[in-house]
Amino acid sequence: MNTTITLLPGDGIGPEVVAEGRKVLETVAAQFGHTFTFTEALIGGIAIDEMGDPLPDESLAVCDASQAVLLGAVGGPKWSDPRAPVRPEQGLLRLRKELGLFANLRPVTVAPALMDASPLRADVVRGVDLLIVRELTGGLYFGRPQGRSDDETGRAAVDTLRYTEAEIERLMRVAFDLARQRRKKVTSVDKANVLASSRLWREVAHEVARDYADVEYEDLLVDACAMHLIRRPADFDVIATENMFGDILSDEASMLAGSLGMLPSASLGSKPPGVYEPIHGTAPDIAGRGIANPLATILSVAMLLRSGLRLAEEAAAVEQAVEAVLAAGYRTADLASPGQPTVSTQAMGDMVAAAIESSSK
Ligand code: IPM
Ligand code: MG
Numbered sequence: 001m002n003t004t005i006t007l008l009p010g011d012g013i014g015p016e017v018v019a020e021g022r023k024v025l026e027t028v029a030a031q032f033g034h035t036f037t038f039t040e041a042l043i044g045g046i047a048i049d050e051m052g053d054p055l056p057d058e059s060l061a062v063c064d065a066s067q068a069v070l071l072g073a074v075g076g077p078k079w080s081d082p083r084a085p086v087r088p089e090q091g092l093l094r095l096r097k098e099l100g101l102f103a104n105l106r107p108v109t110v111a112p113a114l115m116d117a118s119p120l121r122a123d124v125v126r127g128v129d130l131l132i133v134r135e136l137t138g139g140l141y142f143g144r145p146q147g148r149s150d151d152e153t154g155r156a157a158v159d160t161l162r163y164t165e166a167e168i169e170r171l172m173r174v175a176f177d178l179a180r181q182r183r184k185k186v187t188s189v190d191k192a193n194v195l196a197s198s199r200l201w202r203e204v205a206h207e208v209a210r211d212y213a214d215v216e217y218e219d220l221l222v223d224a225c226a227m228h229l230i231r232r233p234a235d236f237d238v239i240a241t242e243n244m245f246g247d248i249l250s251d252e253a254s255m256l257a258g259s260l261g262m263l264p265s266a267s268l269g270s271k272p273p274g275v276y277e278p279i280h281g282t283a284p285d286i287a288g289r290g291i292a293n294p295l296a297t298i299l300s301v302a303m304l305l306r307s308g309l310r311l312a313e314e315a316a317a318v319e320q321a322v323e324a325v326l327a328a329g330y331r332t333a334d335l336a337s338p339g340q341p342t343v344s345t346q347a348m349g350d351m352v353a354a355a356i357e358s359s360s361k
Contacts, residue, residue, distance in 0.1 A: 012282025014072020
């Protein structure tokens with residue numbers, strides 16, 4: 001199989017973690033007899049610096065022509081002046097919109113070896129296996145009007161939370177279809193006691209639920225969901241929600257897994273390419289120091305293999321390699337307990353690659 005994969009390293013620790021993702025893909029290619037062709041393209045702050053545009057048309061074209069996209073992260077203090085005319089994050093949002101990536105899958109599981117890395121007690125996080133299905137191309141991120149609306153009374157700004165029934169329905173169908181392959185439970189999260197968009201969300205979600213009588217369904221208000229994620233996280237299976245609630249809840253849920261550095265994601269539309277990326281950001285405080293955790297990116301590579309390239313065996317090999325390396329006690333700084341020795345970003349990637357090689361021999 002000859003496959004083209006676009007790499008979008010982006011900013012901060014993005015290039016460091018994507019390099020390890022590529023290393024793992026190259027190892028998989030060698031071990032399983034595939035040919036992956038990589039093309040690197042610019043996105044985010046570095047694209048603003050070099051091209052004046054956070055997603056140059058060339059980058060979008062390269063992504064569009066490939067089978068899958070592996071992305072690092074975008075943004076950083078250099079570009080975060082609130083008065084700047086253009087921001088790195090706009091590149092990521094445009095990429096999601098242009099590729100039609102309306103469903104963002106964020107699985108959260110707790111590696112047995114990391115049970116003690118979570119700030120929550122082991123008996124709370126044991127058995128956690130949930131999947132956040134976040135709507136990704138609607139809601140507050142894209143609603144218009146958006147922007148400053150200063151008037152004679154002073155400064156003001158507006159964002160718009162708008163959803164159409166079609167947007168809600170297609171997201172809920174993805175959530176229910178995925179639940180059928182899992183523990184058959186969907187929790188739809190909204191703020192229907194306050195927001196009109198959430199009342200439509202709930203109405204449409206109930207209509208879709210009727211087509212999935214075999215799947216258990218519940219509604220939960222977002223504030224209550226934030227609480228239950230800490231109190232009884234193992235009860236959740238699929239959590240379906242709108243764009244910004246999903247952004248916030250997924251960072252919260254990452255703490256169940258011990259570190260934001262562990263969580264992968266897949267952003268999917270109705271056709272390839274999907275975009276696979278760690279949910280963490282650019283971590284400017286540690287960028288360039290070779291200490292970032294590459295496992296969220298490596299686990300995103302597993303999602304890329306499984307859902308982007310339909311290579312289930314290869315995906316499982318990557319996931320098992322990660323488990324094995326953690327079980328052997330290797331930790332990047334974010335995962336280590338005080339006094340525990342740590343390994344670098346590169347060493348972690350090397351170790352996962354070596355574990356793939358030894359398991360598929
Ligand atoms: C994420 C990030 C992005 C988002 C930012 C960088 C625009 O936080 O993927 O969760 O809010 O979607
Ligand atoms: Mg986020």
